[in-house]
Amino acid sequence: MEPELASKLVNGLKAAGINFVTYLPETRLSQILPLMRQDEFFQLAPVASEAEGVSIAAGAALGGKQVASYMEGTGVFVSTYNLLTIAERFGIPMLLLVSYVGSAADKRNSFLYVRRGTRMIPVLEALGIEYQIVTDGENLETRIKDAVRMMHALKLPVVLLFTGEFTV
Amino acid sequence: MNRSACLESLVPHITDQLVVPSVSGQWIWGHLTKEHDGNLLLGSMGNALGVGLGMALGLPHRKVIVIESDGSVLLSLFNLPTLGALKPDNLVVFVFDNEKYSGSRISRPSATAAGTDLAAVARDCGISHAVEVRDLDSFKRESQGALSRQGLGFVVAKVEETLEHRQAERSTADLTENKYRFVRYIERTEGKAVFRGRG
Amino acid sequence: MEKDVAQKTAAALKGAGIDFVTYLPETRLSRILPLLEADSAFKLVPTSSEAEAVTIASGAALVGKQPAVYMEGTGLFVCSYNLLTVSIRVGTPILLLISYVGSMADQKNSFRFAPTGLRTEQQLRALNIEYQIAEDPAQVETQLQNATRMMHALKQPVALLFTGAFTL
Numbered sequence: 450m451e452p453e454l455a456s457k458l459v460n461g462l463k464a465a466g467i468n469f470v471t472y473l474p475e476t477r478l479s480q481i482l483p484l485m486r487q488d489e490f491f492q493l494a495p496v497a498s499e500a501e502g503v504s505i506a507a508g509a510a511l512g513g514k515q516v517a518s519y520m521e522g523t524g525v526f527v528s529t530y531n532l533l534t535i536a537e538r539f540g541i542p543m544l545l546l547v548s549y550v551g552s553a554a555d556k557r558n559s560f561l562y563v564r565r566g567t568r569m570i571p572v573l574e575a576l577g578i579e580y581q582i583v584t585d586g587e588n589l590e591t592r593i594k595d596a597v598r599m600m601h602a603l604k605l606p607v608v609l610l611f612t613g614e615f616t617v
Numbered sequence: 618m619n620r621s622a623c624l625e626s627l628v629p630h631i632t633d634q635l636v637v638p639s640v641s642g643q644w645i646w647g648h649l650t651k652e653h654d655g656n657l658l659l660g661s662m663g664n665a666l667g668v669g670l671g672m673a674l675g676l677p678h679r680k681v682i683v684i685e686s687d688g689s690v691l692l693s694l695f696n697l698p699t700l701g702a703l704k705p706d707n708l709v710v711f712v713f714d715n716e717k718y719s720g721s722r723i724s725r726p727s728a729t730a731a732g733t734d735l736a737a738v739a740r741d742c743g744i745s746h747a748v749e750v751r752d753l754d755s756f757k758r759e760s761q762g763a764l765s766r767q768g769l770g771f772v773v774a775k776v777e778e779t780l781e782h783r784q785a786e787r788s789t790a791d792l793t794e795n796k797y798r799f800v801r802y803i804e805r806t807e808g809k810a811v812f813r814g815r816g
Numbered sequence: 817m818e819k820d821v822a823q824k825t826a827a828a829l830k831g832a833g834i835d836f837v838t839y840l841p842e843t844r845l846s847r848i849l850p851l852l853e854a855d856s857a858f859k860l861v862p863t864s865s866e867a868e869a870v871t872i873a874s875g876a877a878l879v880g881k882q883p884a885v886y887m888e889g890t891g892l893f894v895c896s897y898n899l900l901t902v903s904i905r906v907g908t909p910i911l912l913l914i915s916y917v918g919s920m921a922d923q924k925n926s927f928r929f930a931p932t933g934l935r936t937e938q939q940l941r942a943l944n945i946e947y948q949i950a951e952d953p954a955q956v957e958t959q960l961q962n963a964t965r966m967m968h969a970l971k972q973p974v975a976l977l978f979t980g981a982f983t984l
Contacts, residue, residue, distance in 0.1 A: 466813070469675060494674055494703065497695040501667040505699075508637075508671020511657070511796070512679075512803060513811045516671075526897035529939070533893050533932050534661040535668060539796045542812060564905050568943060572896070575942035576935060601814030660928045661890065663865075691864035692840075692894070721841035723849060728864050791927045 450615050454586050455480035458615075461593035462517065463490055467544060469514035470494070471502040475521035477548040477557070477616045482519075499524030503531035503606075507541045515597070517544040522551060522610070523565050525572060532576060532606060540604040544597060545578075549610035554584050556616045569610065578606055584613030620713045620776040621645055623756050624684075627711075630764050631655075633806060634680040635672050635799075639665035640720060641686030641713045644785035651788075654802035658788070658795045663692035666700065666710065673705035676807070680707050680764070687714040687729045694738070700769065701743030709763045709770035715778040724778060736773040747771035817982050821953045822847035825982075828957040829884065830857050832964040834911060836881035837861065838869040842888035844915040844924065844983045849886075866891030870898040870910070870973075877908040882964070884911040889918060889929075889936050889977070899943060899973055909967040909974075911960075912945070916977035921951050923983045936977065945973050951980025 450458075459481050462470075470485060471494040485491040492514070496502040499520040506516040520528070525547060536543050551558060551566020558566070573580050579599060583592055593609070600607040620642050628649050635655045638646045640662050650656055659665055669683035690696070690712055700708075716730035729735060739747035746768055750756045756774050763770025790798075800811045817825075826848050829837075837852055838861040852858045859881070863869040866887045873883035887895070892914060903910055918925060918933015925933070940947045946966055950959050959976060967974040 471671075492674065494671075495699075497699045498693075500663075500693060501670075501696050501699055504664050504667025504693075505671035505674070508668035508673075509675035510671070511668070511800060511811065512635075512672045512675030513807060513809050514675040515813065523897060523901065526900050529896040530890065530893035531664060531667070533935060534890065535659070535664050538661075538792060538931055540793060542814075565900060568900055571942035571944075572939070575938035598814070601812065604812060604814075663894070688864075694864070718841045720843060721846045722843050723841070723846045725841040725846070725849060725862060728862075 450478060450480050450617060452480060454614060455484060457586050457589050459484040459488070461590040463488070464590055465594045465597040466515045467517045467597065468492060469506065469509045469516045470519055471496050471506045472519040473499050473502055473524060475548050477550065478519065478546065478611055499528040500531050503528040503543070504535055506543050507535045507539065510541045510543060517546055519546040521548050522569055525569060526565070529572065529576065532578065536606045537576065537578070541606070542600040542604050543606040544600055545606055545608040547608055547610050548616070549582065549612040552610070552612045554613040554616070573608060578608055579603065580608035580610055582610045582612065583615065586614060618752055618756065618774060618776045620715070620774070620779060621781055622753055623713070623774055623776065624649060626753065626757050627760060630761065634682050636682045636684065637665045637669040637672070638684040639686055639689045641684060641689065642782060644782055644787050646684060647788050648786050654798050657799045658792065660792050662689040665689065666693060666696040669708060670696070670700060670703065670705060673708040674703065677705070677707055680709065683708065683710045685710060685712045687712065687716060687727045687735065688718050690735060691728055697739050697742040697744065701739070704743070704769050706768045710772070711760065712773045713776050714773050715776050717778045719778050719780070736771065739771045744769055744771045747773070749773045749775060751775045817845050817847050818984060819847060821981060822851055824953050825956055826851040826855070828960040830855065831957060832960040833882045834884045834964065835859065836873065836876045836883040837886055838863050838873045838883065839886040840864070840866050840869055840891060842915050844917065845886065845913070845978055866895040867898045870895040871902055873910045874902045874906065874908040877910055884913050886913040888915045889933055892936060892939055896939065896943065899945070903973045904943065907971040909971050911963055911967055912973055912975035914975055914977050915983070916949065916979040919977070919979040921980040921983070940975055945975055946970065947975035947977055949977045949979060950982065953981050
């Protein structure tokens with residue numbers, strides 16, 4: 450991801466009020482982490498598994514934080530149980546920032562990622578989780594705000610799947 | 618050592634703490650502290666440490682208590698290095714280790730029966746105040762110390778298997794109802810809205 | 817599960833050639849475990865998470881064992897990552913014996929199980945895992961043989977969801 454796009458993404462999250470982010474680092478979107486780390490608006494929680502990334506974000510949301518969990522696409526499969534038994538069962542508003550590895554627009558797609566990528570949408574739909582695919586920086590702030598408004602309205606997790614320009 | 622006796626000994630110390638019970642003793646704890654709006658019943662294994670950690674990070678001035686079991690901690694063992702790395706100083710974890718999956722009707726042994734020492738694992742993950750206790754007096758001493766001290770507490774209580782939870786009164790409050798009771802309690806005591814969005 | 821149903825199920829597993837069973841115990845089908853343990857035809861492997869139960873069974877399949885993984889329905893969501901990235905991706909025939917908690921015919925259904933249980937079949941379909949529902953002990957021998965034949969034909973995980981009389 451180009452540095453300019455990373456800044457745009459982080460500014461969009463801040464403008465939408467996201468102030469608590471759990472994460473397990475991955476390749477494609479990782480430039481957002483140093484930007485968030487240097488801005489005290491964000492409280493960051495590094496985790497050892499996306500599973501706890503979701504549960505920790507849920508706990509923070511119950512304490513009044515506006516939360517996001519940043520993960521690679523494969524992390525959705527790691528955290529399926531937590532998404533279902535905590536985020537969805539309890540109705541927790543949470544933004545999932547997912548690097549959509551293995552998608553058609555993933556500029557680094559290969560045999561390593563593609564089979565996981567093709568199961569992403571079916572699994573999100575099986576879990577009943579709303580999602581949007583974001584391929585470029587156009588209207589990014591608006592799209593993040595829309596997703597955050599949706600998660601608060603639903604009181605459920607909402608997913609932004611980042612591919613295309615974000616995977617350069 | 619008996620788990621109910623341990624839980625009963627905690628009750629007088631519960632004031633405004635946020636308590637996240639996992640599946641171990643959830644009905645017993647719920648019954649003992651039914652007036653406490655700061656309880657959040659999760660009803661699933663492997664989630665209480667994570668949710669409790671999130672609360673502790675999100676509300677660093679509030680004490681958070683997690684009540685766990687051996688099977689549930691083993692299911693999400695990756696929580697321990699994360700706890701050791703983040704070291705929230707307002708979180709106290711009690712793990713009731715009966716070395717069994719006693720919810721399974723036939724009580725199969727868990728890995729702690731084969732020698733896994735959860736307090737030692739926790740210490741090796743950087744949770745320096747992780748202790749194991751085997752009698753009620755030690756539990757009272759360590760639990761009261763952990764609750765009164767500022768710092769991450771981790772108390773593994775080795776207990777015998779009991780089936781008293783099967784006789785305990787089970788709340789019919791749905792998990793979502795329980796969540797909103799908890800959320801309104803946070804809003805009341807913190808003076809802020811938890812969930813956003815227009816009415 | 818009544819004792820005679822447990823005996824019938826254990827005998828049917830043996831008849832279908834299953835010889836390696838990983839598990840995380842749960843309530844409804846747990847009476848099969850002492851029977852499997854008492855029979856030297858089975859290698860029984862206790863685990864701490866359904867995630868590792870799937871991975872261990874896949875390893876055993878790759879060295880010639882005929883494995884099954886016994887778990888509660890919620891375990892399917894815990895091991896989705898392992899199913900996808902190991903069993904499905906590599907193509908290892910393993911039989912998933914799933915206690916279908918929260919299903920319509922679950923005799924112990926409650927608010928704790930139903931909302932997550934209703935996602936079970938959707939999740940299996942999202943992962944492209946073939947499955948059948950077992951609710952009549954009279955059919956269990958045939959169903960286990962059919963499922964085992966299918967998993968060997970596909971070289972993929974196949975699931976049997978146990979409910980009805982199996983959840984008594």
